[in-house]
Amino acid sequence: MAFPVTLIDLAGAIALLLWGTRMVQTGIQRAFGPGLRAFLGTALRNRVRALLAGIGVTAILQSSTATGLMTAGFAAGGLVDLVPALAVMLGANVGTTLIVQVLSFDVAAFSPVLILVGVLMFRRDSSTPTHDLGRVFIGLGLMLLALHQLLHLMTDYEDTPSLRLLLGAISTTPLLAVLLGAGVTWAVHSSVAVVLLIMSLASKGALPPNAAFALVLGANLGTAINPVLEGAAGNDLGAKRLPVGNLLTRVVGVAVGLALLEPIGRLLVTLEPDNARAVANFHTAFNVIIALVFLPLLTPYAALLKRWLPERVDPADPSRPLYLDAAARETPIVALGAATREALRLVDVLEEMLAGARSAMANGDRRVIAETKRRDDVLDRLNTAIKAYLTSLDPDELGDNENKRLAAILNFAMNLEQAGDVVTRNLLPHASKRLKRGLAFSEAEEAELVAMIDRLSANLKTAASVLMTDDGPTARLLADEKIAFREAESQATVLHVDQMRTGRPEAAQAGALYLDLLSDIKLINSHIVAAAAYPVLERSGELLQSRIANQQPGAPGPA
Template identity: 45%
Template sequence: MDLSGTEVIINLVGGVALLLWGVRMVRTGITRAFGAWLRRMVAAGTSSRLRAFFFGILVTGLLQSSTATALVVAGFASRAMMTTAAALAIMLGADVGSTLVAQVFSFDLKSLSPLLIVAGVTAFLSSERALIRQLGRAGVGLGLMLLSLKLIVGSSAALRGSEILPLLMERLGDEPLIAFLVAAVLTWLAHSSLAMVLLFMSLATAGIIEPLLGLALVLGANVGGAIAPVAMTAGSGALARRPPVGNLMMRFAGAALLLGFLPECLALLERLEGDSPRLIVNAHTGFNLAVALVFLPLTGVVAKLLERLLPDVEQEEDDSRPRYLDPDAVDTPSVALASAARETLRLGDMVEQMLRQSMEVFCKDDQKLLREISTRDDDVDKLYEAIKIYLTRLSREEMDREESQRHTAILTFTTNLEHIGDIIDKNLMELAAKKIKNRLLFSSSGLKEIEKLHAVVMDNLGLALNVFVSEDAGLARQLLDQKVTIRALEQKLAELHFERVSAGRQESIETSALHLDVIRDLKRINGHLTSVAYPILESRGELAQSRLRKRDAASGSDKPAKKRQKLPEEASDLEASGNCRPAKT
């Protein structure tokens, strides 16, 4: 049945979209299955240029995306975990590795598409193991790629009878530079040189494009594929930008040189294999091999050039900017969660410093330190926002049960740390400012009692960070026990304070409201800290559901419930009293 022009265009565009989606599914499946191992491979392959080159081929051959490898390399380079020269060698290998998949797909494997899709769906739906599920995802992606190529070739074949398209392709073939630029822009937008080369191969199979035009399009696809990582790392530091920029420079230099010798290149390729579809793929592989052979010995020279073009700029360290949130690790939840946990610990260190310095403000009436604490709270808020956005992005990815629980635990703990920062800034520091402004002094006994409570809360903050990292149930129980200790200590300190007030101690009378508010806010801080223990103990079935006594329906009297594990109070400790500004949400 003949298709209308509109149907042909829809099928062609749909085939291209399906091809891009299949490439993404394969990359996502492999990344989630072997992401951590692949990252270790990239980090390990820096001892020599040749070793780095072959590691780049291996990693990209599995990921099917030189862009993904480029972003991983940029992340390592930004943390000075590899030199620019080693990163460039890996990138040259990654460019060659991306051509291997194209070589495989250049053979007639379309009959495997249904088998791969069935096997992939079966593995994904029938297994609970993350590795099997992700390999199933990759299998579905491979099947969709083969199916999309079949759809593209079929749709393209129907276009051969068009009067306009052959004329357009002929004009484009007469302007190789324009064809080169068009292919570069399309590949940049698609973020996949593999997908575009396979598309050009399919169009050549259908007789839509001539071999000479195909060579210009392949050169443009290679340059366009190198533009994407440059654009994605544009906001990063010089160390992170150097490998993608260097890769773009090397690819562009090779493409610019070969553009002037397209007929000679075509003659050489036709001697090797005259088949038009295979010629496109061979040109893709040959170009990247040629660039690697020329520039692999020159990676040191290119690295020095990049150091001049992109010099290190010494900037004041900004604590509010995340250091460990790797945006390229989102496809690998286990790695991304580790990055988020590491950043959360840094957030905890910032809050710990605020809490420690808050006591100095009360003891020394230090207004300068008070302003520094307020500024640091702004940094805490910004870093918390970055972690929250990162975890929100991660929540869109598929995670297993343990990863989902860890995701929730990290988000909850960061939220509580941000609340603590607000209590210190908006409550404790406001109380300190009032004390300084009115020239008030705590009694010596009262100040020692506040310092004692503060010291216990400081210890609990360190314990909470340890619980967060280790997820140890014993430490979690110890932290909850401290909640009971803090409550008892608060009551005792309040009683001692009222005794001094009753005895007529002038300092205690003047600072009574301040004294009690400081104690209450320290207790609130401790309540936020202990929240990290609940999900750990709950997951192990070590928490009771309620501390309420069972009520006798007939008599209305309260009777003791059956003996069960005691749960320290939660909600009452976190409530703000009347004159407290509620923590931000």
């Protein structure tokens, strides 16, 4: 009965370790997730800054998956090149090793204190960051408690013949150890927990150093498998470049590490006699070396990935969601990142609709008008899928920051869908009316219409950037664009009145239609501004309730 009891005790300690790790990750994500996401967005300027940002954000979040998904969202939106995105992932892999380094020291005595402090903080108002930080302290305490339990289990049962037989099979075949480490990490979705478990086994001599190092190699491989598999169902090969690129760096590193396992093992054991510390040092050194080797090679490596994985050309069903992963709903910041990536697809569809409207007004092609109208169905279905996904998230798992982010994504999706409705129901019918009636605009009017639609497309890209970064100055620039559209409509109104006075019916009809088109374009821009700029400005207190000058305090605003 000793061995079955040992397995139950071992499984319970591992489960406690996994739960503690999850509490740390979710607590940090709730307390600091949006801020870290904004910081990451501003740091993606060059590969060195991106590498450091990846280390810092992942060291805090303790989830390279969350960091990777945020980065993939920036990359999917075209807001960051593949090179700094890959640099972030190199940094993220280093960042996950830092908590392993801390816990490799004998800090188990702090477990009761951390849990006590965490419970006291957690029992306070659930809407405050104190509640979320309390969750972090409880998770750290549980992790230390689980590691303490694992050490005791290894002390009591390290000589159990059945356990020795199981671990002996792993020890004699490094490749088997790599595959086992990768499989376990893929199953539990946490390389941190797996490496800490390996440290516990190695510290009591249940695993020889080389077998422990091979398992660590497998853990590093397994943590890169999940992002690739989660995106396997998508049609856009370009969106898979980042997870596939990260996985390939892991594969190369594991292959080299496995080939050099014997000399590396001898060196580390000589430098660090404590097996647990040796495992932690190997884990950190592996990721640091990979980062240093691949960082200078990212430009040709990114070009190779782009050649292997081209952008989506013609997906079978463009209205089918690509990034709304059901499994991600367990972690709010990851789920919100997935919804953000899906929302960016609305930008692509609306941009195609604007291009179609521009072509229809220039050439009067009925086929272009029909195709542009069909794209509105894509907007509607994607918007419905995003709303259903976000509303399916457990409200109890969402903090204040997550609720604000969820509202911002919903607002963005609904406004872009409404902008698409304006294109379909107003702008395109007016273009068709011009074609049927044979109305002609002046060269200046034609140029103005084209310029305003091009400006809409530029504002749409800016809105995507604001959604990803929550950048206040950019949001103000986007909001100021309403002035240009309002002035263009005002000037067109004055010209139309002058045309009416000339008494020429053709000129009056063309002027009225021109004014309608400008009004439609202005309304589309209003939805774009409301989609991204207004939520940011409202949170910072920069959005006025009314444009009426000298409004008396307490007086009601406009209806």
